[in-house]
Amino acid sequence: MILRILQNLFRFLILVFIQVFILNQIVLPGDLNAYINPNIYVLFLLMLPIQINRLLLLFICFLCGLSIDIFMSTAGLHASACLFIGLVRPGLINLVISRESNDNNIELSMSGMGIQSFLIYASVLIVVHHFALMLLEAFNFLHFLNLLLRVVTASLSTIILITLSQLLIIRNR
Amino acid sequence: MRNFFQLIRRYNFLLVFLLLQGLSFFLLSRNNGYQRASIVGASNQVTGEMYVAYSNVTDYLTLGETNRLLSEENARLRKNDSLAFYSSLADSTHVNDTLAVQQYDYISARVINNSVKNVNNYLTLDKGSLNGVQPEMAVIGSNGVVGIVKDVSEHFCTVISLLHRSTKISSKVASSEYFGSTIWDGSSPEYAHLFDIPSHAKVSLGDSIVTSTYSGIFPRGILIGTVSGLGESGESFKEIEVRLSTNFRTLSYVYIVRNLFKAERDSLEAKTAELPE
Numbered sequence: 001m002i003l004r005i006l007q008n009l010f011r012f013l014i015l016v017f018i019q020v021f022i023l024n025q026i027v028l029p030g031d032l033n034a035y036i037n038p039n040i041y042v043l044f045l046l047m048l049p050i051q052i053n054r055l056l057l058l059f060i061c062f063l064c065g066l067s068i069d070i071f072m073s074t075a076g077l078h079a080s081a082c083l084f085i086g087l088v089r090p091g092l093i094n095l096v097i098s099r100e101s102n103d104n105n106i107e108l109s110m111s112g113m114g115i116q117s118f119l120i121y122a123s124v125l126i127v128v129h130h131f132a133l134m135l136l137e138a139f140n141f142l143h144f145l146n147l148l149l150r151v152v153t154a155s156l157s158t159i160i161l162i163t164l165s166q167l168l169i170i171r172n173r
Numbered sequence: 174m175r176n177f178f179q180l181i182r183r184y185n186f187l188l189v190f191l192l193l194q195g196l197s198f199f200l201l202s203r204n205n206g207y208q209r210a211s212i213v214g215a216s217n218q219v220t221g222e223m224y225v226a227y228s229n230v231t232d233y234l235t236l237g238e239t240n241r242l243l244s245e246e247n248a249r250l251r252k253n254d255s256l257a258f259y260s261s262l263a264d265s266t267h268v269n270d271t272l273a274v275q276q277y278d279y280i281s282a283r284v285i286n287n288s289v290k291n292v293n294n295y296l297t298l299d300k301g302s303l304n305g306v307q308p309e310m311a312v313i314g315s316n317g318v319v320g321i322v323k324d325v326s327e328h329f330c331t332v333i334s335l336l337h338r339s340t341k342i343s344s345k346v347a348s349s350e351y352f353g354s355t356i357w358d359g360s361s362p363e364y365a366h367l368f369d370i371p372s373h374a375k376v377s378l379g380d381s382i383v384t385s386t387y388s389g390i391f392p393r394g395i396l397i398g399t400v401s402g403l404g405e406s407g408e409s410f411k412e413i414e415v416r417l418s419t420n421f422r423t424l425s426y427v428y429i430v431r432n433l434f435k436a437e438r439d440s441l442e443a444k445t446a447e448l449p450e
Contacts, residue, residue: 021227024288027422031361033290054186062193069200071220072288073295073331076200083197087190136201137292138359 004049012064015041020071035150038157039078041068042129043165045085046122047108050097054090061086074137081133085125096121110166118166123159130155221285221329224297228285232425239425246315277392278431280304282312285329289362289421294334296320300429301328309390311430317396317418318342318384319427330429335397336362336421343388344397347381349374355382355397355415362421365398367413374411376400382415389438392430 019041028036045061052060065082069075096117097106110118130151138147181188232239282304286297300306302325310322312332320332320340333340336357344367345352353369367382380400384391402414432438 024290025231027289033362034360037290055189058186058189058193062197065197066200072291073297074291074293075203076197080194080197080201083190083194 008044008048011047012044015044016064016067016071019068024072035153036157037150037154038161039126039129039133039154040158040161040165042082042085042126042158043162045082045089046125046162050093050106050108054086057089058083058086077133077136080136081129084128084132088125088128092121092124109169110163111169119159119163122162123155126158126162127151127155130158218326218329221297221299221326224286225299228283228299232283235423235425238423242315243426276432276434278433280306280429280431282306282330282427282429284424284427287421287424288334289336292359293338294336294362294421295323296332296334296424296427298330298332298427298429299328301326301330303327305431306330306429307431310432311391311395312427313391313395313430314419314424314427316420317398318391319419319421319424321390322429334421335365335417335419342391342397343385344382345385346370346374346376346400347383347394349376351376352385352387353413363417364401365415365417367400367415368410370411370413372405372409372411376403376411376413378403382413389432389435390430392432 019039023038023040027033041064045064048057048060061082062079065079066076068078072078093108097113106112108118108121112118113121134147134151134154141147280300282298282300284296285299286295288294288296296312296319298306298312306322306325308322308325312319312322318335320334320337322330323333324331335342335355338357338359340357342355343352344355351370351374353367355365355367357365370376378400382397382400384393384395384397386393396418398415398417398419400413401416404412404414
């Protein structure tokens, strides 16, 4: 149990570090940065243990988003978007993890769930997160098509990064 | 009453979600004004230290560019220095100038955190209240306008970048006296738009756009950018695309401008506004 908490805490610190000091510092030419804007820190929320209390999950989501907000001076923006992950996640897990594997100790990762299930699970949550994030950031429907395009490209970049990191972990085992 | 508690128990998940969501929105709305919620303000000190450590490492990467900009600026300043002018009067006497009173004071600061990729961008600088920085001071770089100071802690301050949707800089076309506001639309960090210039004003491509004195924050005549596109918005106003002179991607040293007359001007204008019509 303690090992599991430490493991998640460690993952959280590493991912926030990567997000704030590497990904957020990358500057791309033109306005590409508005389109390719990966938020790898959501991997922490995706990989929280499956049997976690739903209320605890909400609080962790809020705090995780808030810690990113503090670094980016966007108080409340990421916190709000992360809360949507906390809202959707429990129901989505029931949908994605099929009845046959009633194992309650399955790890929510590519190696634990299988590639296909993990990709569906991660993509849905990431798209929900990015959509909430960008809609809240823009706070209007003026350039809605452009916003949708940005949601798709940013989500894709996040999914690709998360998939790569998962493949690396599998390779290491 | 029992039913009420049962209701809470049944929907506690949704209620907690809405509660936290409400808290996020509260923070978000507080963040849009000039005052930030105190939790985030307090932690500025912590994140500030971390960004300094990071910036100590990465500053080396932009050292070449920074040196070039600083030496260019030095050259420009040297050109305006009184030593650069040849005096034709052989026996000139030194006049202690009491006519020109210093209005602006410049504080040099290092950019320790910066973003260009969000719709609302902020910078963090390594100067704070101990160095005399106060909210709503202007921030300029060696190439022009950068932003306006928002929050100040003891050693750091955060700056609302020009690349922020709520930034509105009172500006004018350098060649004429027409004035308008420069606003960033949230897409490319290289361009902004100038609004409220009447359509009969003569503006051509390449004209300089500079700050006007109306804001009371920026000194007069600080370069914002050059005209790179012209269009009409509505019947009576031009919409002008401005290519920003500051390269926000490579910003590493800036100046915080302290207007020594600001308090005097503000209290005078407040007094005038108070008067009944």
